[in-house]
Amino acid sequence: MIAKISIDVIVNGLRRRREVEPRLLLSDFIRQDLGLTGTHVGCEHGVCGACTILFDGEPARSCIMLSVQADGHEIQTIEHLAGPSGELNPLQTAFRHEHGLQCGFCTPGLLMTLTAFLRDTPNPTEPEIRDALSANLCRCTGYHHIVEAVKLASRSTLP
Amino acid sequence: MPAEARYLSARVLRNEDARLLTGRALFVDDVQIEGMLHVAFVRSEHAHGRLKGVDVSAAMRRLGVVAVYTAEDLGDYWRAGPLLVPPPPIPNLVFHACTQVPLAKDKVRHVGEAIAMIVAENRYVAEDAIRDVVVDIEPLDAVVDLEKGLAPGAPLIHEQLTSNAAAHVVQRKGDYASARKKADLVVKRRFFYDRGAAAAIENRAIAVNWDPKAEELTIWDTTQAPIPIRNGLAKMLGLLESQVNVIAPFVGGGFGPKIMMFYPEEVLLPWAAIRLSRPLKWTEDRQENFYATTQERGQVHDAEMAFTREGRILGVHDVFLFDTGAYDPYGLTIPINSQCTLLGPYDIPNYESEFTAVFTNKTIVTPVRGAGRQHGVFVSERLLDIAARELRIDRVEIRKRNLLGPDRFPHNHEIMFQDSAPLVYDSGNYLPTLEQAVDLIGYDKFIKDEQPRLRAEGKHVGIGVVCYVEGTGIGPYEGARVTVEPSGKVRVATGVGTQGQGHFTVFAQLVADALGVDVEDVRVVTGDTREFHWGTGTFASRGAVVAGSACHAAAMAVREKILRLGSSLLNVTPEQLELRGGQVRVIGANGAAIGLGELSGLANPLRGAVRPGTEPGLESTAYFGPDRGSTASGVHAMIIEVDPETAMVEIKRYLVAHDCGTIINPLIVEGQIHGGVAQGIGNAFYEQLVYDEQGQLLNASFMDYLIPTATDVPRVETAHRETPSPFNPIGLKGVGEAGCIPTGALFAQAVEDALSDLGVEITEIPLSPNRLFELIESAKAAGK
Numbered sequence: 012m013i014a015k016i017s018i019d020v021i022v023n024g025l026r027r028r029r030e031v032e033p034r035l036l037l038s039d040f041i042r043q044d045l046g047l048t049g050t051h052v053g054c055e056h057g058v059c060g061a062c063t064i065l066f067d068g069e070p071a072r073s074c075i076m077l078s079v080q081a082d083g084h085e086i087q088t089i090e091h092l093a094g095p096s097g098e099l100n101p102l103q104t105a106f107r108h109e110h111g112l113q114c115g116f117c118t119p120g121l122l123m124t125l126t127a128f129l130r131d132t133p134n135p136t137e138p139e140i141r142d143a144l145s146a147n148l149c150r151c152t153g154y155h156h157i158v159e160a161v162k163l164a165s166r167s168t169l170p
Numbered sequence: 171m172p173a174e175a176r177y178l179s180a181r182v183l184r185n186e187d188a189r190l191l192t193g194r195a196l197f198v199d200d201v202q203i204e205g206m207l208h209v210a211f212v213r214s215e216h217a218h219g220r221l222k223g224v225d226v227s228a229a230m231r232r233l234g235v236v237a238v239y240t241a242e243d244l245g246d247y248w249r250a251g252p253l254l255v256p257p258p259p260i261p262n263l264v265f266h267a268c269t270q271v272p273l274a275k276d277k278v279r280h281v282g283e284a285i286a287m288i289v290a291e292n293r294y295v296a297e298d299a300i301r302d303v304v305v306d307i308e309p310l311d312a313v314v315d316l317e318k319g320l321a322p323g324a325p326l327i328h329e330q331l332t333s334n335a336a337a338h339v340v341q342r343k344g345d346y347a348s349a350r351k352k353a354d355l356v357v358k359r360r361f362f363y364d365r366g367a368a369a370a371i372e373n374r375a376i377a378v379n380w381d382p383k384a385e386e387l388t389i390w391d392t393t394q395a396p397i398p399i400r401n402g403l404a405k406m407l408g409l410l411e412s413q414v415n416v417i418a419p420f421v422g423g424g425f426g427p428k429i430m431m432f433y434p435e436e437v438l439l440p441w442a443a444i445r446l447s448r449p450l451k452w453t454e455d456r457q458e459n460f461y462a463t464t465q466e467r468g469q470v471h472d473a474e475m476a477f478t479r480e481g482r483i484l485g486v487h488d489v490f491l492f493d494t495g496a497y498d499p500y501g502l503t504i505p506i507n508s509q510c511t512l513l514g515p516y517d518i519p520n521y522e523s524e525f526t527a528v529f530t531n532k533t534i535v536t537p538v539r540g541a542g543r544q545h546g547v548f549v550s551e552r553l554l555d556i557a558a559r560e561l562r563i564d565r566v567e568i569r570k571r572n573l574l575g576p577d578r579f580p581h582n583h584e585i586m587f588q589d590s591a592p593l594v595y596d597s598g599n600y601l602p603t604l605e606q607a608v609d610l611i612g613y614d615k616f617i618k619d620e621q622p623r624l625r626a627e628g629k630h631v632g633i634g635v636v637c638y639v640e641g642t643g644i645g646p647y648e649g650a651r652v653t654v655e656p657s658g659k660v661r662v663a664t665g666v667g668t669q670g671q672g673h674f675t676v677f678a679q680l681v682a683d684a685l686g687v688d689v690e691d692v693r694v695v696t697g698d699t700r701e702f703h704w705g706t707g708t709f710a711s712r713g714a715v716v717a718g719s720a721c722h723a724a725a726m727a728v729r730e731k732i733l734r735l736g737s738s739l740l741n742v743t744p745e746q747l748e749l750r751g752g753q754v755r756v757i758g759a760n761g762a763a764i765g766l767g768e769l770s771g772l773a774n775p776l777r778g779a780v781r782p783g784t785e786p787g788l789e790s791t792a793y794f795g796p797d798r799g800s801t802a803s804g805v806h807a808m809i810i811e812v813d814p815e816t817a818m819v820e821i822k823r824y825l826v827a828h829d830c831g832t833i834i835n836p837l838i839v840e841g842q843i844h845g846g847v848a849q850g851i852g853n854a855f856y857e858q859l860v861y862d863e864q865g866q867l868l869n870a871s872f873m874d875y876l877i878p879t880a881t882d883v884p885r886v887e888t889a890h891r892e893t894p895s896p897f898n899p900i901g902l903k904g905v906g907e908a909g910c911i912p913t914g915a916l917f918a919q920a921v922e923d924a925l926s927d928l929g930v931e932i933t934e935i936p937l938s939p940n941r942l943f944e945l946i947e948s949a950k951a952a953g954k
Contacts, residue, residue: 049193
């Protein structure tokens with residue numbers, strides 16, 4: 012048995028201390044150890060983007076990081092986007108309004124990618140939106156409605 | 171429908187979105203139960219070989235491993251899976267059922283076939299133990315190529331048979347040989363059409379909990395067919411159906427392979443969970459998904475079409491091979507879809523189609539979105555394009571001359587469809603859809619002005635316009651139960667599973683209209699056998715048509731109960747009542763009213779008798795089973811530019827004009843079309859499962875198997891026409907597969923048009939920049 016390593020991570024604003032195996036993937040730590048199952052795992056080789064989280068504010072693929080790498084860092088997951096009573100934020104609302112999701116499995120990763128994108132690029136053009144989206148695979152929507160949702164969110168007057 | 175349809179055809183936002191957008195929606199891999207063990211599978215690394223031995227002793231000794239099972243351990247439980255779809259009653263049909271087994275015994279027949287099952291304390295340990303298992307396989311030559319697989323002396327995959335032919339089917343209408351003699355032109359080509367992986371972003375997963383006290387088994391499964399899974403497992407395990415609950419919660423994309431049953435994992439986990447009395451979970455990884463989840467693959471067609479000089483089709487003759495993979499549990503659904511859909515929206519009086527299904531040492535083939543329809547559409551559309559060129563008739567014009575007119579419905583094609591019913595188109599109006607597409611894409615202007623101008627600038631621009639039909643909404647049936655609860659909210663339960671199609675919304679729309687309630691107040695449950703246990707599943711673009719019609723029927727029955735009870739309580743006739751705002755009320759100003767919640771309480775009193783012939787509460791269950799499917803149709807058009815140096819294709823515009831009968835929700839219909847087109851584009855230009863001669867899949871990852879991204883898929887313009895189906899009360903036709911069916915044919919036509927100066931002819935899909943480059947180079951060489 013390999014000795015466990017103690018890690019100290021801030022997840023969605025809460026400080027979490029856990030003993031983990033050194034090989035434990037960050038995605039498994041988030042999903043299994045913390046029970047935050049909104050982060051999804053689609054390929055486990057860093058291509059599909061479903062597992063994207065914000066790592067110190069930047070999008071990162073939790074399936075190709077080890078949980079020990081998160082020690083001393085701050086993570087945000089999909090569970091952190093909505094308001095305290097579950098009210099959807101403008102990006103989430105825009106996704107609903109434009110039908111930017113179907114099965115919803117890739118959606119958490121997309122929302123995390125786009126949260127950072129819209130923070131850095133508040134008024135994106137369509138090519139910029141598509142370029143930002145190209146890091147995430149969606150098999151249901153053909154991306155058309157997702158692009159519309161990002162446009163709506165970027166000029167959002169929605170609640 | 172009731173007179174006032176507030177939600178039918180409206181752009182209603184989805185009820186299910188809030189859960190999915192906040193990470194609260196339950197997917198199978200999210201199921202965590204105290205004491206849960208994890209499963210991993212040892213899989214064959216050889217495509218074909220004799221399994222001489224499996225030594226699991228080292229794995230058993232690994233700390234954290236709880237059990238390792240091989241085929242021998244299964245005893246009587248080891249048996250080949252069921253034949254899911256028996257072939258239709260076609261005269262002289264030959265079919266050899268060779269279905270998959272839970273764990274390989276004696277022989278392996280494709281890479282990724284499960285050999286041993288490891289149960290361990292966690293997934294990491296289970297996967298470690300895979301390397302501890304020593305598998306002794308004597309490799310045999312693999313069958314990869316369809317023609318070589320049928321040649322004398324080919325290695326035999328199923329040794330009880332005399333060849334690798336899995337099936338042989340001939341279907342005929344009219345007399346093609348005589349028609350051919352009268353033809354002014356016969357065009358004949360060989361076509362290759364390869365499909366790919368469904369590649370749902372969620373891999374398969376199964377979680378199982380056996381409760382020994384209640385003697386109940388609960389299975390969370392990423393299946394499109396929870397009810398048949400429950401019924402089948404109950405039978406295999408010797409349990410009552412009522413002891414087994416199968417839940418397909420939110421499922422992260424289906425696209426066909428999740429309707430396959432029974433996957434070995436689905437058979438093995440429940441068995442082991444009972445044996446070990448521990449909850450178990452298995453989650454497929456992406457690489458396993460490429461080997462162990464079913465796919466759709468290639469067909470080779472030798473096809474000819476006979477024409478008059480005016481371009482009228484006299485008949486079609488087609489002989490094709492179909493790759494069914496190592497086993498054939500799904501029968502002949504795919505090749506029969508190909509055979510039938512080849513006829514398209516056209517008047518084809520004489521047709522002879524023959525196919526041979528071939529076993530190969532590759533992953534099992536079962537339907538993937540489109541399910542063989544693409545292959546048929548590709549063949550007929552390509553032959554029309556070639557004939558148009560040879561007869562010097564415009565591509566759109568030759569199609570117009572052959573479309574079935576609106577007076578030709580119902581149209582009996584006199585051959586058998588996949589649902590064992592004759593291929594009869596219920597309704598359609600094809601010419602206006604084609605004209606609309608041509609108009610919206612600006613076909614005439616493009617051909618006359620833009621294309622010559624852009625070509626003069628050295629740009630290789632092309633346009634394509636193709637037609638298709640889609641058989642949808644087949645039987646046998648689905649059911650639904652609608653209940654008005656005392657809160658006034660409405661609960662709907664139906665048996666189909668859901669994988670993103672918007673069932674929680676479209677079914678709610680139908681029910682809300684029938685009962686005069688808000689759509690947000692209708693809570694739909696799908697895919698949970700505890701809630702509803704009659705039905706088949708989500709496939710063949712049938713959810714809205716069949717389950718939707720059942721929801722409508724159940725809601726209308728509840729409506730009748732409301733009107734009957736309301737009329738007696740309000741002392742008016744039912745005709746004087748309306749359902750509106752969650753109330754039943756007397757029509758007219760200041761009419762008396764009772765809320766539906768209150769009424770449901772009055773219908774379920776604590777004292778007093780339920781009179782004979784009545785039932786308590788405001789609840790009804792209804793079923794809908796169409797005799798045959800309803801046929802949707804459409805036209806896809808696109809404008810592209812090809813860079814002949816890099817062979818990259820840029821899609822400038824993509825248009826879908828389609829007719830799926832009455833539309834329940836245009837937002838969701840458009841989403842279905844956009845997603846289908848994206849898969850079609852993937853199929854046409856990016857995605858291919860590449861097997862080598864030993865049957866090894868060479869691109870089993872998302873690094874190597876290219877799924878289109880947001881920069882590859884264009885905006886998709888849509889135009890809706892509605893020709894209601896007479897086969898169901900709302901006039902519905904399915905739309906789930908419409909986006910991806912004609913895309914390959916469209917791509918081929920548009921690329922050919924863009925490269926017309928080079929004389930490139932395209933008879934295969936998928937293309938890729940590499941393959942297109944080869945075709946361009948060989949056309950240049952031939953032209954010199």
